[in-house]
Amino acid sequence: MRRKLVEQFTEEKMAMMDAVIEEYRKIPGALLIILEKVQDVARYLPIELQRYIAWKLGIPASRVYGVATFYSYFSLVPRGRKVIKVCSGTACYVKRAEEIKERLKQKLGVAEGEVSADGEFSIEEVRCLGACGLAPVVVVGEETFGLIDPENVEEMLERVSS
Numbered sequence: 001m002r003r004k005l006v007e008q009f010t011e012e013k014m015a016m017m018d019a020v021i022e023e024y025r026k027i028p029g030a031l032l033i034i035l036e037k038v039q040d041v042a043r044y045l046p047i048e049l050q051r052y053i054a055w056k057l058g059i060p061a062s063r064v065y066g067v068a069t070f071y072s073y074f075s076l077v078p079r080g081r082k083v084i085k086v087c088s089g090t091a092c093y094v095k096r097a098e099e100i101k102e103r104l105k106q107k108l109g110v111a112e113g114e115v116s117a118d119g120e121f122s123i124e125e126v127r128c129l130g131a132c133g134l135a136p137v138v139v140v141g142e143e144t145f146g147l148i149d150p151e152n153v154e155e156m157l158e159r160v161s162s
């Protein structure tokens with residue numbers, strides 16, 4: 001199981017993930033933090049990796065899957081180093097959020113849920129981000145962009161690329 005994961009993630013990254021699991025395995029209720037830290041390394045939690053974590057922790061894989069699919073923070077598909085979250089809530093939708101998303105997809109040459117060729121970006125549609133007064137809203141990593149004009153999407157990308 002591990003050998004296959006090494007092919008996918010490299011030995012270095014697997015060693016980092018093993019260290020995380022080892023560090024937290026004996027702490028009750030640490031599954032959430034383990035998944036968080038493993039995802040920081042792998043950038044997503046594919047089923048094979050979930051099975052590996054479950055095996056290392058001696059718990060059912062269904063428990064890991066349950067947590068990984070319950071929280072939107074976790075992704076079962078690959079993500080870019082920077083995740084672009086485009087709000088699709090009503091306030092953002094009526095202020096052309098869909099157009100912003102389409103421009104981003106075009107500019108980066110990716111479909112939703114895909115990763116750009118350089119591994120840098122992926123685009124996700126999310127529900128209301130709780131900043132409707134700033135609609136339309138886009139979040140890139142830790143940075144929030146509000147009142148975006150679809151014509152200025154390139155400017156935003158330049159800013160987050162530097």
Ligand code: FES
Pocket residue numbers: 087088089090091092093127128129130131132133135136137
């Ligand atoms: S609808 Fe987009 S932040 Fe609320």
